Amino acid sequence: MESKMHDYSNVTNQEDDRQERGKNLKIITQREKSVCYNSKNKQGLMSCETNSVAGAVSQRACVYCGARVVLNPITDAYHLVHGPIGCASYTWDIRGSLSSGSEAYRNSYSTDLRETDVIFGGEKKLSAAIDEIVEEHHPKVIFVYSTCIVGVIGDDTDAICKAAEKKHSIRVIPVKSPGFAGNKSTGYRAACNALINLMGDNKNEEKINAINFLGDFNLSGEIWIAKGYLKKIGIDVLATFTGDGKYDEIIQAQKAKLNIVQCAGSMHYLAGRMEELYDIPYINISFIGLADTKSSILKIADIMGDEKTLKRAEQLIEDEEKNIEKDIEYYRGRLAGKRAAIFVGGGFKAISLIKQFRDLGMDTVMVGTQTGKAEDYEVIRSITSEGTVILDDANPYELEKFILEQGADILVGGVKERPLAYKLGIAFCDHNHERKHALSGFVGAVNFAKEIDLTVNSPVWNYV
């Protein structure tokens, strides 16, 4: 049998060509301030937390989508999109998350506004849609999302929701999210306001010895991993926002003694409001990556427990580390020296990913987020190498430029970034709603390393 040997001697030349191609792509002038090459000498020069530049084709979704992504994981809630049917396509199917109970959240409802509704108003249609959902499904809570056209025609969704609450004796919460009202972060805030509305303003609830977990959406069971660690050290979780969220737990959340906040981009505002309204302090934590998981467990144990809790936390960390050290060592041997590019939704995930790649001996050569804040970019600057490209609210063209120019071997992102990586012939890891393996905690660190290894070291890239 004839064996075919492949000649890879021209790989270095191809690499040089790709980098040259990247250098020749020019970004548009209005975007220049949102992109920089890391240099420890330059501080605070990057522009962020602004609206997207028209025509730059941002990777960000709209205000309504931002609100939906935060509220959709509440498993027993009903989501009614007041607008044209197109807006309603943003469903569980593309923003999946896991449930330990109800599956109601996997359905999506729309008022399907047409031309005549735009002319004569959609309020009657909205009332009828709420009545229908109540009749068919007997929900405890319905979220009613206002889309662009509702913002334009001015339907009084507050009044309709209030009347429906009275009529049906359930919670019907308006979510003010017309797409033109800002950017995706505005949608996060609209969702947080809806959650405050749901919880009410009962400040005088007696506190119980438990915490709320804010900013994990349980995409592949991450909430359950973190809750498992906390249970082992004796700390109870009262409500989760919003992964595997449940109406009955969320309306009790005022009773918690502490809020732990993982995705600060989406939940920092809610944590601040809960501190004002219910006297619940909050801390930032992250269960993504080994270093952050360890420090988060210790931080929570320190605040919520006593000497014994702290001892249990240290023991848990020791045991879990022992279980995974061989696996991590194995993957480190296979991944050291590879170059990573990151483009994710918020700053906390980007920061944790940079540390994870560093633990695996990999260098992050490009990192960007859709809605990162100035303080996130300062941290990113301090933990990445000189010359790493840092970019806010990027578009596919810029991602292509810097992936090529920096010679990245893998891109980590979400569903919108996947085709870009494959078109450029590099590996891709979904760290968003399409993933199938949990990437949190100790077990998640191994899952992550395994996935990166499988894709980066796949022989397929030799044929591209």
Ligand code: SF4
């Ligand atoms: S931008 Fe407006 S019309 Fe488009 S999906 Fe968002 S809410 Fe709907």
